[in-house]
Amino acid sequence: MSEPFRPYENWSILRSTARNFRCRSGIVAAVLQFISPETIPYGRFCWNQDCQYCRVSCQLPDDDEPREMLSCKFIVMAGWTSANSARS
DSSP states (O other), rough: OOOOOOOOOOOEEESSSOOEEEESSSSSHHHHHHHHHGGGGSSOOSSSSSSSOOOOOOEETTTTOOEEEETTTOOTTTTTTEEEEEEO
16 A cells, blocks of 8 residues: 655655654645644645645744745745644
8 A cells, every 4th residue: 555645765854833844845734734633734725825824824934034934836945944824
């Protein structure tokens, strides 16, 4: 039987305010689904930028302040830190 996710060679560390996760590289929404497969897939997300429910506040390595971005569009990168997520 095959695995639900393809094997990945590129792994990143996702830092959140609560803890760190070792996750596969990809768009943030897919990474969150990988971390929490029992909740994220059942959210009210459109996965194509229309609903705007997937907004997350995060800080990039070169930024001084966190910024808000759509998790369905942003690709996880090294040094990326999540500050918080939308209420949905």
